[in-house]
Amino acid sequence: MRDREKRALATAGSLLLLTPLVAACGDEGATPPRTPTGADQRARGEGGASLTLPDGTRVEVRCADRSGRRVLSERHRPSGGDWSRPRKLHASDQEACQEVELASSQGTVAVNADFGPPTGVGQPPEETLAAVGAEGLDEWRTRLVKDSDGWDRVNVSDGGGTAAFLAYTEKTVTTLWWTRDDGFTGPRTRKRPPKRLDRDFHGSWKTGDGSWRLAVQPRGRGGVATFFRADGTECVVRVALWPNSRRVGEFTEVHRDRGSYSPKCPGWSTDDFVKLNAEGDALTFQVSRLRFTRTEPDSRERKLPEPPGPVPALDRAWRGEWRPKDGGPKVTLTEERPGHPRATFTDRRGGTCVVRVELFVAHVDLLTDTANSEPRVLKGKRTADCPPREFRLRLAEDGDSFRLERQGKPDRVFVRPGN
Structure with missing residues (x-):
């Protein structure tokens, strides 16, 4: 009861x-x-x-x-x-x-x-x-x-x-x-039958102030939500929805397909939930507090592929090679399979230590090493900093750098090569 x-x-x-x-x-x-x-x-x-x-x-x-x-x-x-x-x-x-x-x-x-x-x-x-x-x-x-x-x-x-x-x-x-x-x-x-998002989620939606549009497509038992900025800003963000219940979709992966990284793009948290009202004509969001109502699809939404592909977990701003400002192992962030981001640490001598670490996307701008997965040594031997233990990576607001954070130790700043 x-x-x-x-x-x-x-x-x-x-x-x-x-x-x-x-x-x-x-x-x-x-x-x-x-x-x-x-x-x-x-x-x-x-x-x-x-x-x-x-x-x-x-x-x-x-x-x-x-x-x-x-x-x-x-x-x-x-x-x-x-x-x-x-x-x-x-x-x-x-x-x-x-x-x-x-x-x-x-x-x-x-x-x-x-x-x-x-x-x-x-x-x-x-x-x-x-x-x-x-x-x-x-x-x-x-x-x-x-x-x-x-x-x-x-x-x-x-x-x-x-x-x-x-x-x-x-x-x-x-x-x-x-x-x-x-x-x-x-x-x-x-x-019990598997949980599925209600079909009334599917279709096109818009906010009352006209700043965002949204298209929801079915994928498996959940769906994919594609957000479009509708105020002239180039920003397209895809979100994987998991059926928390028939009328509640939980954000799992958030990926910026187009647009420059900023707080407004993506502007969506993996902590968010979207709820369909009883009448099936409005969507509300727990974190962003936005409300969408049903509308007719526009030209961009009509061009979305059917069915939608999987949503990567790692934002585009993270991907590629980074070097620490103060020296130390460089790190390359990749996601060869959607939902499985990785960090590969390589020491300064270029091969004495090459170690791959599985990552967990806590937020769009925050990555952590996963405690349930041991680092994989690709070459050489592990050292104190290759890879670091129990770390977090926090992306800057402009997306041009990130901090590697460890408890009890000073933060280390990483930037793109040449910066």
Whole structure:
């Protein structure tokens, strides 16, 4: 029910069907019903929750301590009527009631309740109750799961005839269904489909002030975003988008295809995210704070290759040979394969030490050596400065020099040969 690292859910054999209420279970081998994707109303709270149905009925589910046990009860009150007698849904020996979630559509109310250590301890539940009330809330069915992290979400279909309790891991989704006719069925676990960016990302976009245009093309499960300056400045920047979720694209590689290096070109951070709104007609960015709206493609966007090629990670300003101002090994920065930038250090004597180091692009203007990859000696032997240990390369704003930074040691400035 909360964001937490999930353990595998209990198998069907570990599910306990409570008998004080209607105790029936659907055929585990039958074809599962269609899984609903939402609910008309939701409410949640620590130890209890309540909501008002469209017909004015007030529904309340609360947990109370009784004789050393945590008892979860439901009661409801029609509009203008009296409260019903509390109905016990579950009595637990666990230390505390945790979160209670309600979801409702067309008079059907689903309850998702956790029991375990106190919420502030940060521990997952020991027991999770799934309960569904229908037919005027006079009939309830329940299913208890022990030794799991519980259900992350509960949905109820538009007509109120089906409810689904869902638990997610990175690779799987486990579903417990309830139907008005058959009660509970499941749970069943299946592989989650790979995350993909929503198709509504694709197409052309522009900022309100006219300074930028953007074309998004599909590539694999993600996409490639190509930014064009629209104010007369020559600048074309390509960005690889990874599907953080269906409507959120995470920047992974940023590469300036054209234009002089400056803070405005590329002007994009690999820390950025782009989010598609619910209507599919606007893109917003987390870091840059720009907002794009949909537009028709212009001549530059219509000429983009289909499908787009991979986006290199190393900006053009980095590439090539650099020499330190104070002497020491020179360094050559290359990227033979997109996403795999390298630095090759060569000592001043030209061959006594030649070592290649894999790089990580922390930002467009910041490179670091990767701790999970050992330098590769191409010739000679490693020395104290060939290559340096645990370093960072920071590009100047004009792109004409960079600093090699090491903790506890003075920075070393590198420039192009002849400067």
